[in-house]
Amino acid sequence: xxxxxxxxxxxxxxxxxxxxxxxxxxxxxxxxxxxxxxxxxxxxxxxxxxxxxxxxxxxxxxxxxxxxxxxxxxxxxxxxxxxxxxxxxxxxxxxxxxxxxxxxxxxxxxxxxxxxxxxxxxxxxxxxxxxxxxxxxxxxxxxxxxxxxxxxxxxxxxxxxxxxxxxxxxxxxxxxxxxxxxxxxxxxxxxxxxxxxxxxxxxxxxxxxxxxxxxxxxxxxxxxxxxxxxxxxxxxxxxxxxxxxxxxxxxxxxxxxxxxxxxxxxxx
Amino acid sequence: xxxxxxxxxxxxxxxxxxxxxxxxxxxxxxxxxxxxxxxxxxxxxxxxxxxxxxxxxxxxxxxxxxxxxxxxxxxxxxxxxxxxxxxxxxxxxxxxxxxxxxxxxxxxxxxxxxxxxxxxxxxxxxxxxxxxxxxxxxxxxxxxxxxxxxxxxxxxxxxxxxxxxxxxxxxxxxxxxxxxxxxxxxxxxxxxxxxxxxxxxxxxxxxxxxxxxxxxxxxxxxxxxxxxxxxxxxxxxxxxxxxxxxxxxxxxxxxxxxxxxxxxxxxxxxxxxxxxxxxxxxxxxxxxxxxxxx
Numbered sequence: 428x429x430x431x432x433x434x435x436x437x438x439x440x441x442x443x444x445x446x447x448x449x450x451x452x453x454x455x456x457x458x459x460x461x462x463x464x465x466x467x468x469x470x471x472x473x474x475x476x477x478x479x480x481x482x483x484x485x486x487x488x489x490x491x492x493x494x495x496x497x498x499x500x501x502x503x504x505x506x507x508x509x510x511x512x513x514x515x516x517x518x519x520x521x522x523x524x525x526x527x528x529x530x531x532x533x534x535x536x537x538x539x540x541x542x543x544x545x546x547x548x549x550x551x552x553x554x555x556x557x558x559x560x561x562x563x564x565x566x567x568x569x570x571x572x573x574x575x576x577x578x579x580x581x582x583x584x585x586x587x588x589x590x591x592x593x594x595x596x597x598x599x600x601x602x603x604x605x606x607x608x609x610x611x612x613x614x615x616x617x618x619x620x621x622x623x624x625x626x627x628x629x630x631x632x633x634x635x636x637x638x639x640x641x642x643x644x645x646x647x648x649x650x651x652x653x654x655x656x657x658x659x660x661x662x663x664x665x666x667x668x669x670x671x672x673x674x675x676x677x678x679x680x681x682x683x684x685x686x687x688x689x690x691x692x693x694x695x
Numbered sequence: 696x697x698x699x700x701x702x703x704x705x706x707x708x709x710x711x712x713x714x715x716x717x718x719x720x721x722x723x724x725x726x727x728x729x730x731x732x733x734x735x736x737x738x739x740x741x742x743x744x745x746x747x748x749x750x751x752x753x754x755x756x757x758x759x760x761x762x763x764x765x766x767x768x769x770x771x772x773x774x775x776x777x778x779x780x781x782x783x784x785x786x787x788x789x790x791x792x793x794x795x796x797x798x799x800x801x802x803x804x805x806x807x808x809x810x811x812x813x814x815x816x817x818x819x820x821x822x823x824x825x826x827x828x829x830x831x832x833x834x835x836x837x838x839x840x841x842x843x844x845x846x847x848x849x850x851x852x853x854x855x856x857x858x859x860x861x862x863x864x865x866x867x868x869x870x871x872x873x874x875x876x877x878x879x880x881x882x883x884x885x886x887x888x889x890x891x892x893x894x895x896x897x898x899x900x901x902x903x904x905x906x907x908x909x910x911x912x913x914x915x916x917x918x919x920x921x922x923x924x925x926x927x928x929x930x931x932x933x934x935x936x937x938x939x940x941x942x943x944x945x946x947x948x949x950x951x952x953x954x955x956x957x958x959x960x961x962x963x964x965x966x967x968x969x970x971x972x973x974x975x976x977x978x979x980x981x982x983x984x985x986x987x988x989x
């Protein structure tokens with residue numbers, strides 16, 4: 428049965444989802460300090476303003492350090508958990524996996540506040556490092572979700588064949604398992620990077636005086652004069668996310684195709 | 696030696712391998728999540744001294760929290776906003792999930808899901824701010840309506856609960872679509888044909904076969920939207936103009952500027968307990984749909 432109404436609804440819904448993203452570049456190139464219609468003219472000066480801003484440069488550097496470290500650590504932890512979860516059964520598995528996946532549903536403010544209390548209690552100074560601790564926690568569930576698909580679509584007989592042919596456990600993992608789940612790993616790295624780069628609340632609580640990109644953006648949204656530059660910055664960030672996600676999606680699909688699984692679609 | 700072979704027997708079991716593999720991740724979650732959550736719980740029963748926390752058991756924080764009219768009003772507002780957001784998000788999301796699952800060719804499904812998830816991954820702060828631009832006094836909607844000549848004076852659309860609800864419904868859309876999509880995908884299409892062969896109309900087949908089978912996805916969507924939105928900090932701050940604080944804003948105020956960590960903890964714990972109770976109640980209400988599920 429065909430429902431033309433449903434298709435129309437789906438298209439309108441996509442428009443609703445994309446409306447803010449379409450507006451972003453319009454205002455980033457608009458030659459006016461007020462973010463409203465009618466548009467004034469074309470300019471690239473807002474992009475020029477981004478360079479030469481010292482605080483922004485520091486925020487970018489901090490965010491890059493945080494996002495790369497979080498992505499690597501979360502994916503490493505994700506590999507352990509996804510492998511354990513998809514290959515072995517053990518008592519208490521549900522509870523343990525439940526705890527690891529909990530940040531997926533827990534409000535981020537609860538994660539942020541509880542980590543803040545503990546880290547300050549331990550006498551730690553808030554810095555880029557403390558933000559990484561928090562971001563690893565919230566990126567790991569996403570990494571596991573992606574890696575689970577990669578590990579569970581793995582044909583176990585391939586590994587058994589390698590062991591029968593005299594490979595050790597470790598060399599089997601390195602030569603057989605790792606190459607097969609590599610697309611999943613790359614996809615998980617990119618997704619974790621994107622999540623960390625965009626995360627605000629935890630960085631807001633745990634960064635101390637160090638700016639990250641989202642906390643810098645949040646602090647600037649109060650000043651109307653800064654908004655056009657933030658729109659330009661946002662445009663760059665959106666472009667970066669779309670590129671990273673497209674690469675992640677490419678690897679995710681290739682991974683599924685490689686292990687011969689069926690594409691059920693989508694992250695999460 | 697006997698203990699050596701016994702040790703080897705233990706380390707060779709599947710359970711041991713599983714524990715060994717999961718332990719780094721589990722340890723991290725215990726140290727960085729379970730322990731901090733337990734600390735918050737403990738703090739909520741401690742006294743607040745100046746700049747320090749006095750480790751003496753007291754229920755005063757909870758008494759203060761629940762006797763505070765402002766807290767009750769803010770909690771009520773948070774629940775109403777989250778409930779509204781959940782309702783709107785899930786109702787809007789269901790037809791999309793249904794469309795992608797039943798009317799899109801199998802080869803194009805993952806492209807649709809990719810399109811749906813992209814906006815979700817782009818800067819949350821900037822997306823929220825752009826809703827302010829869209830709904831603002833001289834924003835996109837008002838400019839368009841003025842330009843067409845439908846209205847003479849712009850609408851005041853910001854700083855109210857519906858504006859917060861629209862922004863959050865936009866932010867959490869993929870969270871609602873994906874679980875519903877997954878449960879729709881699992882439905883055996885032969886069941887639908889059977890329903891119609893036995894003389895049910897399309898509408899009745901949908902109501903009596905498709906919808907009950909999709910309920911686990913709907914329940915998951917409701918929970919995954921409802922629980923995090925209660926704790927949203929950015930949207931009430933930006934879209935509500937700081938005049939319509941929700942629980943997260945209150946927790947932040949107690950934790951950072953006011954530096955009353957025990958009271959902040961008590962507020963956080965109280966809010967989470969209320970949210971957990973509502974969530975359990977919701978799952979319990981829908982338990983007949985969830986039976987037989989793994």
